[in-house]
């Protein structure tokens with residue numbers, strides 16, 4: 001049986017048995033798991049998944065279709081890690097399990113190959129991503145998109161394709177890596193030495209947010225280095241079973257950044273920030289990079305985490321329109337980086353703001369990396385729940401700190417007809433800079 | 435290599451009958467599904483069921499039980515699986531009936547102050563719902579965000595507020611359940627007084643899924659207390675904290691909760707929640723008083739004086755509702771947070787008369803030293819109910835052995851002080867060996883007789899609470915492992 005190899009492999013990757021043993025199956029994580037909430041089945045709960053992973057790793061269970069299905073049904077939102085008092089590292093387990101699933105019996109599967117090809121060759125390669133994005137831009141600008149959307153041509157081909165197409169974000173007119181100078185100096189005195197990671201998706205699809213981030217950072221006195229030779233953080237590959245490639249990217253980034261002198265590496269994308277903070281862990285056994293990764297990761301800060309510490313230095317005009325604002329926690333901020341109070345602190349300190357809490361703010365919106373594309377139907381159920389909660393607040397603006405969530409909630413607003421604008425917090429702040 | 439482990443006892447004919455009873459989409463017998471219903475919250479216990487069923491209505495449950503009597507397989511009811519005595523861990527040749535999808539609140543009767551719920555309703559969700567309209571359902575086990583009302587009733591669950599408000603049984607007005615022979619029993623109702631015949635309702639509460647499968651529960655709710663004050667007291671000496679508890683009780687004050695946490699537990703919780711708990715204190719007490727305005731203030735002042743007299747090094751008062759909630763939430767994670775130190779946390783449920791608390795706490799500390807095991811201690815001190823928890827690793831057999839010896843010692847000390855070893859977690863599998871010592875031989879005999887009348891073929895959650903020995907010399911072993919066990 002082929003799977004025998006995989007068990008050994010899984011054991012080899014999971015450093016030692018302790019990480020598997022840690023879960024005492026108390027079940028306290030069940031209430032926060034979005035997939036368990038849907039099915040009420042133990043197999044789609046964190047506790048159930050951990051038990052299955054444990055059994056596979058110990059060679060007691062086959063690496064079956066059901067196992068693969070449950071590993072991929074998981075959103076990897078890590079809400080269960082936040083809920084677990086015992087400190088179980090669920091994210092690492094499920095990601096390792098995904099590697100094994102991808103490498104084993106399901107290797108032949110066309111979809112895995114395609115996913116990997118796309119992630120490796122398009123997302124990770126700035127040139128290719130820009131090329132594809134350029135095409136998308138052309139498609140969006142040329143009116144072809146409107147034509148396709150209006151005529152429902154895609155719907156004829158495949159209902160799902162038609163729906164998924166709507167998830168394609170609007171491509172920025174210009175990309176950040178050409179907009180932003182390698183060194184940006186503040187107008188006044190330079191107080192903080194920072195560096196900036198512009199992200200692959202942020203770079204092409206949300207370049208405006210990158211510009212806003214630079215402007216806001218400059219306003220509080222940051223000198224910002226944005227190395228041109230930086231690469232994608234690798235999180236999408238890492239979370240989707242291709243850790244080998246993700247680590248290659250990690251090493252490249254470490255080299256690109258550590259050449260420079262800075263105290264904080266700012267990220268405005270929760271997913272990238274979380275993954276870069278994890279380099280230290282992921283590379284701990286790498287003889288050459290272990291030390292460097294530790295230094296690299298210790299300097300990474302989410303932009304809102306940084307701004308929360310520099311609130312008094314933010315000089316803002318009062319917000320003129322009094323619309324109600326709410327905040328959605330990106331999983332990779334709230335659960336992976338445990339950052340929940342800082343963005344709220346900053347947002348609430350904006351003069352003239354009317355803020356309201358969102359029910360279940362830390363519940364996953366279904367975006368979850370590429371989950372909303374590869375598991376469209378499951379993601380939609382989470383999105384519907386999120387949109388209902390947003391609608392209930394009556395807010396006209398929802399702020400969130402991750403490109404994936406922004407795209408997903410924008411899509412949800414259209415799909416479920418909720419009248420709400422989706423912004424990155426830095427964009428709102430930028431608008432109010434005095 | 436998997437054939438052996440995949441071994442099933444139940445014949446495929448029975449399985450297909452079960453499948454057609456509940457329907458394809460509610461029947462599961464894959465290795466994966468059986469595996470993930472092989473445990474509950476109890477450490478070291480696990481056993482795979484033959485199949486997992488999600489019946490849709492009472493009639494289906496009844497049919498399953500009738501079939502079980504005909505074909506002689508066991509049925510194990512299950513809520514959220516957070517139990518700590520192995521109550522919902524499957525037994526040999528059994529099917530699990532999961533009730534988590536029965537999660538509707540059927541009626542909130544504001545005039546009579548009752549709620550009618552399905553058994554799968556999550557305790558914490560019920561509480562939030564009734565609190566929205568100014569009402570209150572007090573029983574609050576640590577697992578309240580996950581566990582079900584059915585599981586609470588079956589285990590007569592307690593909680594942090596047990597001191598003033600009692601436990602689940604004080605709130606159950608009526609129960610509907612399917613009996614092992616398939617009949618539907620309805621007992622109790624909205625009347626606050628009812629003496630028609632034996633009190634079946636109270637007898638069902640705490641029956642741990644051995645007498646029937648609960649399908650509806652009518653619960654009493656009460657008005658929400660107008661005022662709540664939450665205090666946190668730090669102690670440099672363990673025994674001072676225990677004496678403070680005894681003194682508060684002796685002063686005829688009944689706080690709604692009085693929770694005790696020792697230094698090991700404080701540190702594990704603080705590692706998780708990071709809310710500034712005192713890492714160097716030997717113990718803390720989390721105390722809450724509630725009720726009407728001025729009485730609450732008076733009580734809290736008296737309590738503060740007693741705490742000071744017992745050398746509390748600091749007394750913190752929660753200033754906001756969210757701070758108070760944060761402290762209680764932190765306390766609720768105690769048991770799981772202890773697993774940060776060692777993965778296998780074996781927890782005891784020792785209860786002593788409250789005047790004996792200081793002695794019991796000292797005995798527990800002594801046992802940890804004497805038997806060389808790490809023990810974290812916390813619990814509902816106001817009820818005299820402690821949860822000394824051995825922090826071990828099940829892969830280290832010697833350590834487990836030491837933990838058991840320490841617990842035997844604690845158990846005997848508790849009995850000497852007039853106590854018991856299961857305050858609230860039930861007897862299930864993990865405590866049944868102690869039952870005779872606690873309930874006495876006539877008591878256990880009576881329980882067994884009742885069980886064998888209601889469940890003639892011993893099909894419903896057999897082997898839990900006590901073992902009914904078969905009339906003949908015992909069934910023939912089916913598996914090799916069983917022979918080894920004999």
Ligand SMILES: Cc1cc2nc3c(=O)[nH]c(=O)nc-3n(C[C@H](O)[C@H](O)[C@H](O)COP(=O)(O)OP(=O)(O)OC[C@H]3O[C@@H](n4cnc5c(N)ncnc54)[C@H](O)[C@@H]3O)c2cc1C
Pocket residue numbers: 026027028474475510511512513514515516517518520521522533553574575576577580581582583584585586587588589590591592593594642643644646647648649766767769770858859895
């Ligand atoms: C972290 C943690 C903290 C806890 N704190 C407390 C506490 O403070 N106080 C306390 O008392 N307990 C506590 N517990 C124990 C446990 O949560 C309770 O016993 C709870 O009542 C179990 O509910 P459940 O839904 O998980 O039931 P399960 O564990 O699934 O089942 C428990 C028992 O009830 C039976 N059962 C379940 N549903 C039904 C039904 N519908 N009909 C008939 N029988 C049924 C099962 O067969 C089993 O015997 C804690 C557990 C954990 C993990």
Ligand code: SF4
Pocket residue numbers: 022023024025026027028029030046047050080083084085086087088770
């Ligand atoms: S992951 Fe944590 S919370 Fe969930 S069952 Fe395991 S120990 Fe409990």
Ligand code: SF4
Pocket residue numbers: 032033034035036044045046049073074075076077078079080081090
């Ligand atoms: S990561 Fe999210 S979806 Fe996956 S098990 Fe944890 S809570 Fe559930």
